[in-house]
Amino acid sequence: MILPSWRGATVPTAVRNNSRIRPRHLLRRAWGQVRWKMVALIIFTGTSTILVVCLVVAALNVVVRRESANVVEKEIQVLVQASRSVAPAILDHAGACMVTPANSGGLKPLLAYTDEAFPQAQTSITVESAWGVQSLLPGPDPALAKHPDWLREAGFAGLVVDQGRLEIRDVLVQHKGACKVTVTFTLPLGSELAKRLSSAGSMEVMSVAPRPFRVHPLNQRVLRTIEGNFVPGISRPVSVVLTVRNWKTGVLEDWLAYSVRPTYSRTFDGVTRLGSQLANWVWLLAALSITVLLIDASGVWMCIRFGNDVATAIDDLSGAARQIAGGNFSWRTPVRSKGQIGDLVCNFNEMAIALERLQKEEAAKLRLESELEVARTVQEYLYPRMVPVLRGVTVAGRTVAARMIGGDLYDFFDLGLERIGLLCADVSGKGIPAALMMANLQAVARAHLGDRVDSPAAKPAGFVEILNQQLAGRFGDNRYATLFWAKYDAYSAVLTYVNAGHPSPILIRSTGEVERLNSDGFPVGMFSNARYVAGELQMRPGSRLVIFTDGLTDARNSAEEEFGDERLIDCCRTIAVGIGAEGVAGGVMRAVTEWAVGTEQFDDMTVVVIEVAP
Numbered sequence: 001m002i003l004p005s006w007r008g009a010t011v012p013t014a015v016r017n018n019s020r021i022r023p024r025h026l027l028r029r030a031w032g033q034v035r036w037k038m039v040a041l042i043i044f045t046g047t048s049t050i051l052v053v054c055l056v057v058a059a060l061n062v063v064v065r066r067e068s069a070n071v072v073e074k075e076i077q078v079l080v081q082a083s084r085s086v087a088p089a090i091l092d093h094a095g096a097c098m099v100t101p102a103n104s105g106g107l108k109p110l111l112a113y114t115d116e117a118f119p120q121a122q123t124s125i126t127v128e129s130a131w132g133v134q135s136l137l138p139g140p141d142p143a144l145a146k147h148p149d150w151l152r153e154a155g156f157a158g159l160v161v162d163q164g165r166l167e168i169r170d171v172l173v174q175h176k177g178a179c180k181v182t183v184t185f186t187l188p189l190g191s192e193l194a195k196r197l198s199s200a201g202s203m204e205v206m207s208v209a210p211r212p213f214r215v216h217p218l219n220q221r222v223l224r225t226i227e228g229n230f231v232p233g234i235s236r237p238v239s240v241v242l243t244v245r246n247w248k249t250g251v252l253e254d255w256l257a258y259s260v261r262p263t264y265s266r267t268f269d270g271v272t273r274l275g276s277q278l279a280n281w282v283w284l285l286a287a288l289s290i291t292v293l294l295i296d297a298s299g300v301w302m303c304i305r306f307g308n309d310v311a312t313a314i315d316d317l318s319g320a321a322r323q324i325a326g327g328n329f330s331w332r333t334p335v336r337s338k339g340q341i342g343d344l345v346c347n348f349n350e351m352a353i354a355l356e357r358l359q360k361e362e363a364a365k366l367r368l369e370s371e372l373e374v375a376r377t378v379q380e381y382l383y384p385r386m387v388p389v390l391r392g393v394t395v396a397g398r399t400v401a402a403r404m405i406g407g408d409l410y411d412f413f414d415l416g417l418e419r420i421g422l423l424c425a426d427v428s429g430k431g432i433p434a435a436l437m438m439a440n441l442q443a444v445a446r447a448h449l450g451d452r453v454d455s456p457a458a459k460p461a462g463f464v465e466i467l468n469q470q471l472a473g474r475f476g477d478n479r480y481a482t483l484f485w486a487k488y489d490a491y492s493a494v495l496t497y498v499n500a501g502h503p504s505p506i507l508i509r510s511t512g513e514v515e516r517l518n519s520d521g522f523p524v525g526m527f528s529n530a531r532y533v534a535g536e537l538q539m540r541p542g543s544r545l546v547i548f549t550d551g552l553t554d555a556r557n558s559a560e561e562e563f564g565d566e567r568l569i570d571c572c573r574t575i576a577v578g579i580g581a582e583g584v585a586g587g588v589m590r591a592v593t594e595w596a597v598g599t600e601q602f603d604d605m606t607v608v609v610i611e612v613a614p
Helices: 014-016 024-083 086-093 106-116 190-203 222-229 275-325 337-382 431-446 460-471 564-574 581-593
Strands: 122-129 132-135 155-162 164-178 181-186 204-212 238-246 250-262 393-400 408-414 420-429 481-489 496-501 506-508 515-516 536-538 544-548 605-610
Touching: 024 155, 024 164, 024 181, 024 190, 024 238, 024 250, 024 431, 086 106, 086 122, 086 181, 155 581, 204 564, 275 337, 337 420, 393 408, 393 420, 393 581, 408 431, 408 605, 420 431, 420 544, 431 460, 431 481, 460 481, 460 496, 506 564, 544 581, 564 581, 581 605
Parallel strands: 155 238
Antiparallel strands: 122 132, 122 181, 155 164, 164 181, 204 250, 238 250, 393 605, 408 420, 420 481, 481 496, 496 536, 506 515, 506 544, 544 605
C-alpha cells in the first residue's frame, strides 16, 4: 500500500522509500477479489445473450402474427370509411319528395357504381311523407328503416352486429321539403369480403362463424398458449377481433369476425416443415451453443490474463482517490501498464492536475468575488441616498444591475431655488469596465455643478457638451454612454432637457395623452465636437415623466418575447395617479421583473420618475 505522510506523523524512511512496491500477498488477495467477479460476469453475459436472442425471436413471432390481424382490421376500417360516402352521394342525387327512383337522372349510375365497388352490398331509400312510408329501392330488411332508440337523428356509420350478423352499416337521414328521406347501406362481413381481403393483403383470410370474443379461462393449458403465440413456425390461424356496436342496444362489443394465417419470411418457411430439416436445426443450435461457450472461455482467459493489471490499477487508484479526498491534489498515480488501463490511470492523473488547477482558480475566484462584493457596496453609495423634496413634485429612481456591478447611472442634483437636475445614463457594456466609466461620468457631472450661472455649463446643452468632451477618447474609441439630462423648475413647472442618444422618455399627461421625448443628439463620448440642443416642456398638474434605460424594454420572458415600449407605456398608464414617483418606479420595476422571471437578466435596468401632483 502507498502510505501517505500525514501532518504530525512520522513515517520511517525505509517504508517511505518502498511505499510503491506492492507485496506479493497483497497482489494475490486483490486478484482473488476480482477474478471470480470477472468470471461470473462473462458467464452471465453469455447466458443472457442466449436468453435475449430467444426472447427476440419469440417477440418477433408475436409481432408477425398480431400484425397480420391488424392489417385485416385496417382494411375493414378503410371499407367503413369508404362506405360513409355512399349515403350522402345518394341523397345529393335524389330529388325532393321522390315518388319513384327515376326522379333523379344521376341515381341509377351511382347505384350501379356502388354495386360494383361493394359486391353483396344492399342499399335502400325510404321516404316518409304525409302520404305514408314508401320504400323506393329493394334493399335490406324494411325493419332496418326503423331507428333503434340509441340512434341519433342524423344517422350512423360503422360496424354493427344485428341478430348475430356482422355488417358495415351506414344510415343517413335528411329532410327534403315535406319529406323525410332515409338511406340505408349494408355490407355483410362474409366469405366474399374475406376473398377481397385476402387478395388485398397478400395473406389467407378465412371466414368464421361470428361469435362474441371472450377472454380465455385461467385453467387453459399454458403450453398450448405458448405454442400458439410464441413458438415460431406454428401455423395456427390468428383471430381477427372487431369492436362493433349492437344494433338493438347500442353497446360496443368485441366479436370474432375472421381468422388469418400469417405469412412469414423465407427464414421461417423451413421451420413450418420440420421433417428432414430437423437435424439441420439441431446442428445449428449446437454450433451456436459451442460458439457461446468458446466466447465465455475466451472471456475467462482474458480475466486471468488481465486480472493482475486490473487489480493493481484498482488498488493504485483507490489509494490515489483517498489522497485526493483528503485534499492532496498534487498526488500522482504511477502508470504500470499500457492500453485502456494505462489510459485510465493517465486520465486520473489529468483529473488530479485539473482539480489542483481548479482549486487555485476557485481561490482566485473567491478573492475576486469578495472584491466585487466590496465594489458593489461602494457603487450603491454612488446612487442618491436621499431624494430631493420639491413643492408639488416627487422624484424617485430604481436600478438593478445585470451582474454584481452595473453601468447604469441615475442621480439627482440640487440646483437651488426649487430647481433640481436629473441625470440618467447607460454606459456601453456591462460589469467592471462599465462601472468604472459610470463612476467617472458621475464625477465629471458633479465637478461642473459649481460653474458660474453665465458659464456654458449652466445651460443643459452646454453641460452635456462638457460631459461629452471629458469622456471622448478617455476609455477608448468604442466606449460611449447614452444620457438624458433635465432641469426642472418647480415654480414655473418647466422641464428643460437634452436627450443624447437615450431611449425616449415617456410623458403621460393628466388626460392620458402620451408623448415621447425623442433623441436629438449623439451619445456622449463618441465625437468630441458634437453639439446638443435643449428642449423645453411644460409639466401640467397630474403629468408623469418616466425616464428609463433600454434594459427594461429589452427584457425577455421564457418565450423570448421582449417587454417592449407598448407594454411599458401600458404599465405606466395603469398605475394610479397620485401614488407618487416612488410608487410608479417600484411598480414599473416590479412589472418588468415579473415579465422576465425564470430568465437570465442580460442588461442593467434603471428607471427614474418625476410626477407632478394633480
